[in-house]
Amino acid sequence: MNLTPSVLDLNWAEAETKIKRFIKDYVENSKAKGIVLGLSGGIDSSTAAALSALAIGGKKVLGLLMPEKETYNKRDIEDAKLVAEKFGLKTEIIDITPALEAIQKTIPAFNPEDKMCKGNLKARIRMVYLYYYANRLNLIVCGSSDKSETMIGYFTKWGDAAADIAPLMDLYKTQVRKLAEHIGLPREIAQKPSSPSLWPGQMAEEEIGIKYETLDLILYGLEHFMKTEEIARQLGLEKVTVDKVKNRWKSMEHKRRMPLTTKIQYRTAGFDFRLPHHSMTH
């Protein structure tokens, strides 16, 4: 297999159709009234929002804009509003700063210097808002995790990845960008550098230490059972770089699964209870 960028090309019309069908089928079968999702103005949430609107109609999709003081970015808010307007979504703006500060005050062990812990708290607070709306209004929470982030665990456990459905989870970041352009998202949003915005100035590629164009090809190689030596050779990388991605890919399985337990009885959740997944609200 030749690891050239073209291996990541999909039939975008087909990908769009499949994702829309999946969203529509899930919402209909769960008998929910629609979808709620966090709208950050970034590429993933914009694409998830647009596809949700295309699947079930914008009037049934509620986008929550949940800015916070420390990472407030005017352009992100404008981009989120632009997407909402273009695809006819309903939106609400919730400043999460008061909630964040209130929680921080009640945590005896809170350390303002630990930006990772603080950042994760923000993602988890947003999850709390999303599920409140979902419960209150009988909506499905639509996540916007992509395959690149999912496979290297670049997300907050039980935070931004917490959702009922994750329609983009089988598309790598560079593929999400292409699909975004295909469905008519403005190029400035589709090509905007990715950021989880958990602390000021946080940029995904800088933090991960590799460009998404390269990361996605490494992950594609791993997905297709290629050896790291071969991936490194083909991409002109040091083997250690590819090994690092592979180690991350493996060690992050805990973030992709339900909590592990130890087997004590006859049938056990997560082990050998294998039941069909029916579309449900929560």
Added chain:
Amino acid sequence: MKEKFKIALAQISCRREDKKANLQKIEEYAKKAKKQNAELVVFPELSLTGYTVRDEIYELAEKIPGPSTRIIEKLAKEIGIHIIFGMPELSEKTEATVYNSAVLVGPKGFIGKYRKMYLPTHSVFEEKRYFRPGYDVGAFETELGKIGLTICYDIFFPEVIRLTRLEGAKLIVCISASPAIRRTYFETLTTARAIENAAFIAYVNLVGLEDGLQFWGGSRLIGPNGNITAKAEYDEENLVVGEIDYADIRPVEIFVPTLRDLRPEIFEKLKVKTETL
């Protein structure tokens, strides 16, 4: 025996774990097929229960004959049609040994059943966890000629289709539950099996979503020359009717005599090499 008849490919989606709803849909489509003068109507793999039912298979499996096959038999008699459908079959001798089976009934009642021989257990498939494989091919005498039954992944193994053909089946039905990424494989292999066996292949796939899997449909009737003579839509429920004329086999069998040219000694070697793979 009829040399010429119409066959309907009933490409449906199923409600998982809801036999009543699926039986109703089978009835509805069988009646539609009859209206279009079909004498045989074919439904997808595990169409009685849905495909992705996992541990619930033990609740859903039934003996053959059993309550559900009796309902289908009654339907076939009532409207005067042959019906092929898929269901989890509980073995007669045990309490929880299940086969992935295809059932053939006609206007005069039950005709035969086939137990899937090749159970995919890789990628998203976990059939060996739940099913015992069958140990023989299925080819059954009917008023519509000898009909062979195969299921989905069997089509990847030319030996199964070949043996079914050598049992005398001229129409080989393959009922399926194939999710979208496998489409190219099935589109290629179904045509290949028709050509190499100078036989009709009727492929009927599921549609709809189950557990995030999207079944692609694309059911088709393929003539012995490899031509697709009836084809259902991709991804949508659809009923299409095609015609089988067994007279089409003779010219193809003369033109490309794959059956005349079979070499039994190769099969001996194949057996040995497979055992020592």
